[in-house]
Amino acid sequence: VEKNGNPAVIWLHFQECTGCSESLLRSSHPTISTLILDMISLDYHETLMVGAGHQAEQALHDSMKANHGKYILVVEGAIPTKQNGIFCKVSGRTALESLQHAAEGAAAIIAIGTCASYGGIQSVSPNPTGAVGVKDIIKDKPIINIPGCPPNPYNFLSTVLYYLTFKKLPELDQLGRPKFAYGRRIHEHCERRPHFDAGRFAKAYGDPTHAQGYCLYKLGCKGPATYANCSVQRFNDVGAWPVSIGHPCIGCTEPDILFKTAIAEKV
Ligand code: SF4
Ligand code: SF4
Ligand code: F3S
Incomplete structure (x- = not known):
């Protein structure tokens, strides 16, 4: 009460x-x-x-x-x-x-x-x-x-x-x-964005292109269509977010088309 x-x-x-x-x-x-x-x-x-x-x-x-x-x-x-x-x-x-x-x-x-x-x-x-x-x-x-x-x-x-x-x-x-939190796409502020713009893409998990921090788009990153502030706000007060630790964004803030497709691809 x-x-x-x-x-x-x-x-x-x-x-x-x-x-x-x-x-x-x-x-x-x-x-x-x-x-x-x-x-x-x-x-x-x-x-x-x-x-x-x-x-x-x-x-x-x-x-x-x-x-x-x-x-x-x-x-x-x-x-x-x-x-x-x-x-x-x-x-x-x-x-x-x-x-x-x-x-x-x-x-x-x-x-x-x-x-x-x-x-x-x-x-x-x-x-x-x-x-x-x-x-x-x-x-x-x-x-x-x-x-x-x-x-x-x-x-x-x-x-x-x-x-x-x-x-x-x-x-x-x-x-x-x-x-204020979902007004922009995470792609706009991603630290891997210079690699995207230069056409440098990670080809496989753990290979040198991945280790060098190249863009994760070709590993399925949904960042270009995902509206969220993950790349700016980050998580757990330690500055990490999915893309920074090497995993493509799966569009978890988006409804059906992105998130559910990404989940369905994994099961
Ligand atoms: Fe965009 Fe994803 Fe590449 Fe970052 S890793 S630049 S969010 S496509
Ligand atoms: Fe939250 Fe649902 Fe995701 Fe669990 S599955 S973290 S409850 S949104
Ligand atoms: Fe953020 Fe969810 Fe993508 S946490 S980076 S919108 S998978």
């Missing part, structure tokens, strides 16, 4: 790997403890909360009631829709039912990760559970997508801090992503 005037946040987990939460736990400015103890009131989060069972359910319903119309709902994971959504249940309710119920009293919804934004890995063909993203189910609430698998935690934190500071949502692109 709202504490010290801090806005209530309810976080639901559906079909996912918890990588988005795990990534957020490793952020350092602010740390997750500063965020949840000083800036927001995280009233329900299945991975982080101490309570379990009926106690946890009570916290969820108390918060939804006390903060009706005001809380921020964060969704991590896709929502299965086939067979009335029986593939994902928490406390006897399907993800579909829980989302619809929690969305009703939310001021805004943040879909964290590619699963919650577009269905993600769970929705790759043949998508046996009918997994979809939040925006495919909820049509009457502001929804901010923070895609990535996992997304950069600072894209999530910046969105939350923007909302807390300015009391409004940041400007979004046509896919519901904050433009």
Whole structure:
């Protein structure tokens, strides 16, 4: 329930790997403890909360009631829709039912990760559970997508801090992503870009062209069509990102065409 005037946040987990939460736990400015103890009131989060069972359910319903119309709902994971959504249940309710119920009293919804934004890995063909993203189910609430698998935690934190500071949502692109983080293609700021422009491409993993840091385009890099700030913001405060450590971008911040194709190519 709202504490010290801090806005209530309810976080639901559906079909996912918890990588988005795990990534957020490793952020350092602010740390997750500063965020949840000083800036927001995280009233329900299945991975982080101490309570379990009926106690946890009570916290969820108390918060939804006390903060009706005001809380921020964060969704991590896709929502299965086939067979009335029986593939994902928490406390006897399907993800579909829980989302619809929690969305009703939310001021805004943040879909964290590619699963919650577009269905993600769970929705790759043949998508046996009918997994979809939040925006495919909820049509009457502001929804901010923070895609990535996992997304950069600072894209999530910046969105939350923007909302807390300015009391409004940041400007979004046509896919519901904050433009400050997803407004440019990673190709535009990639350190391998001079090799791309000069036509120097890595031919195989581990060979001299790869070891010399040549462009990964011919190994399948989707950077030229992927909108994200990975090449600028980087990850884990150590300056690394997929392309810097030698792996092509698989377009994990993009919906079907890029990301799902890249995943399908690998399985
Ligand atoms: Fe895991 Fe990726 Fe889904 Fe996040 S978006 S929960 S990292 S599968
Ligand atoms: Fe572009 Fe990928 Fe080459 Fe970087 S490695 S320059 S993102 S194609
Ligand atoms: Fe994802 Fe590509 Fe960034 S795979 S993490 S969008 S470099």
